[in-house]
Amino acid sequence: MKKVKLQVPATVANLVCGFDILGMAIHEPYDEMEIKLLETPEIIIKHLDNFGLPEDPSKNVAGVVLLKIQEYLNLKNGFEVIINKKIKPGSGLGSSAASAAGAAIGANALLGKIFTEEELVYFAMFGEELASGVKHADNIAPCIFGGITLVKSSKPVDIIPLNAPDLFVTAVHPQVEVKTSDARQILKKNILLKDAIEQWGNIAGLVAGIQKNDIALIGRSLNDVIVEPIRSILIPKFNEIKEKSLQLGALGGGISGSGPSIFMLSEKQETSQKIAEMMKSVYDEIDIESFVYVSKINPSGIKIIEN
Amino acid sequence: MKKVKLQVPATVANLVCGFDILGMAIHEPYDEMEIKLLETPEIIIKHLDNFGLPEDPSKNVAGVVLLKIQEYLNLKNGFEVIINKKIKPGSGLGSSAASAAGAAIGANALLGKIFTEEELVYFAMFGEELASGVKHADNIAPCIFGGITLVKSSKPVDIIPLNAPDLFVTAVHPQVEVKTSDARQILKKNILLKDAIEQWGNIAGLVAGIQKNDIALIGRSLNDVIVEPIRSILIPKFNEIKEKSLQLGALGGGISGSGPSIFMLSEKQETSQKIAEMMKSVYDEIDIESFVYVSKINPSGIKIIEN
The missing domain is CATH 3.30.230.10 (Ribosomal Protein S5; domain 2)
Structure with a gap:
C-alpha cells in the first residue's frame, strides 16, 4: 500500500x-x-x-x-x-x-x-x-x-x-471570527482610478523589489490604499499592531488574506521575535486569545x- | 565655452x-x-x-x-x-x-x-x-x-x-491630433474593482516578465482593460492595427502614452519591419499621413x- x-x-x-x-x-x-x-x-x-x-x-x-x-x-x-x-x-x-x-x-x-x-x-x-x-x-x-x-x-x-526573499515573517491570529464572505462583501465594487494607479505602482514596486532582491523597495511598496482601509475595521487593534510593528523595525505588512490574521515582514529574526511578543501582549491586554508564529518565507x- | x-x-x-x-x-x-x-x-x-x-x-x-x-x-x-x-x-x-x-x-x-x-x-x-x-x-x-x-x-x-529586454519596437505616428488633456478627460474617475484586479495582475506579470526576461509572459501581460478601451476610440484604425500586428507576430502593444502613436513589441527585427509596413499601408489607405519608426528598446x- x-x-x-x-x-x-x-x-x-x-x-x-x-x-x-x-x-x-x-x-x-x-x-x-x-x-x-x-x-x-x-x-x-x-x-x-x-x-x-x-x-x-x-x-x-x-x-x-x-x-x-x-x-x-x-x-x-x-x-x-x-x-x-x-x-x-x-x-x-x-x-x-x-x-x-x-x-x-x-x-x-x-x-x-x-x-x-x-x-x-x-x-x-x-x-x-x-x-x-x-x-x-x-x-x-x-x-x-x-x-x-x-x-x-x-x-x-x-x-x-x-523569488523568495530571505525574510522573516511574523503572523498573529487573534481568535475573532472574520468570515471570508463578509470580508469580501464589505469591499466597494467601484474604486477611484487614482487609487488604482497608486495601488498598481505599489504592486509593480513589490514585484520589482522581490525580483531584484531590493529589500527597501519591498518595504516601501507594502501599502494598500484600497482593501486594507476597509477590511482592517473588522480586525481589533489592527492599526496599533501595524504601527508598533513598524516602530520595532518591520519592513511592512498587513492583513493576511481576508483576516483576522496579521503578518509582518522583517529582515532580522530578532525583530520578528520582538514583533511577535508585542502582538501577543496587545491581544492579551484586551483578553483576546491569540496565536503567534515566527518563521521565514518558505x-x-x-x-x-x-x- | x-x-x-x-x-x-x-x-x-x-x-x-x-x-x-x-x-x-x-x-x-x-x-x-x-x-x-x-x-x-x-x-x-x-x-x-x-x-x-x-x-x-x-x-x-x-x-x-x-x-x-x-x-x-x-x-x-x-x-x-x-x-x-x-x-x-x-x-x-x-x-x-x-x-x-x-x-x-x-x-x-x-x-x-x-x-x-x-x-x-x-x-x-x-x-x-x-x-x-x-x-x-x-x-x-x-x-x-x-x-x-x-x-x-x-x-x-x-x-x-x-531590465531592458532585447526586443524590437515598431511605432507609428498617424498625423491626427489627440490632446493629452482630452485623452485624460475622457477617462472615467471610477473603475470596477474587478477590472483593477485584472489590470494589476497584468502589471505584476509585465514587471515579472521584464525582470525574469520571460518574453512570453511579457506578451501575455500586455493587456489593458481600463484605459485602452476608452482612449483607442480617439485613434483611427487602432483595433485593425493591433489585430494585424498580432497576426504578424507581435508580442503585444497598444497606445503610446496618450496617443495617437501606437507601438508594438516584437522578438525579431523582421517581424517589426513587417508590422511597420502594414501600419503605413493601413494609414495610406485612408489618406492619413503617418511616420513609422523601428528600433530596439534603448x-x-x-x-x-x-x-
Missing part, C-alpha cells in the same frame, strides 16, 4: 497591495497529512484535529479535490487521507488551501507525478470553491509552488513563481517527508 | 497596462540638442525645427527646466540651447519629455554631474508641467535612466529602473555624443 506523508504550510494571500493575485508560503504553522492510495475506489477522510470539519468526502476540502482527480483520470483507486490540521480554519492563513493543495500534491505523488504544478492548482481550486464559494488560487499557488507567487490568471491557470511549499 | 551635444530619444509611456507608472526608451526618433554654459545669466533657446515652439525660456519646456536649475543653484551662468526636434510634438512619443530631460541632463553634464538621476527627473518634471499641466515622470524617467522604468512615486521622486536613454 503506497502512502505519503506531507507537511503542508500556511500561506499569506494578497501580500498587502496584491489583492487577489499575490501569495506567500511560510513555514509555521503547517498541517500534517498522510495520504494512502487504496485498491478500492472509496475516498476516506479522517481528521485527527478537533475543528469539527466534515469527513464526508464531498463536503471535505481535501475530499472534493481527490474526487475531481479520480473523476478526471477515471481512476479505480481511492484514497485514505489522515489530516492533523494545525492551521486553524478561519485564521486567514490558508487553512482550506492547505487541505486542498496537500490532497492534490499527495495524490500526484502516489500516482507517479503525472500532473504539472499548474494542473495541481487547477484541481486544488475545487477545494477552495467548496470552502469559500470562489475558485481562487492565491493561497493554493504558494502552497504548491513555494515562495511568493503571482496568480496572473486562475482561468486558465497561469501562475508565475517569483521557498519550497509543501514538503513530502515520507514516501 | 563648455558645451555638450545630446541625442535625446523618444519614449513610450504606460506600456499598455502600466498607466501612469511605466515607460520605455526607444532609439528612433530622437531629438538633437546642443547646450552651452554661458558666462552671463541668460537662457537662450533656439529651435532649428519648424514646429513653432516658443523660444521664450519661461514658455519653453527646456527653458523652464534650466530656469529651475539656475534658481535652485543660485547660478550666475546661463545656458544656450539649440534644439533640432525630430520627435513630433503631440505624437505621444514623449516629445516634451525629451526637451525637458535633455535640458536637465545637459545642464548637469556642464555643471560637473552634481545631480542624481532622480534629481534630474525632479527638475525635468517642471517641463512636463508646462507642456501638459501635470508633473508626470513616465516619459522623463526612461529618457533619463534608459530602458524600462517604473515611476513608483513622482512626489517624492522614486524611480525603479527595470537601454541607456539620453546619449551624450560630444562633451
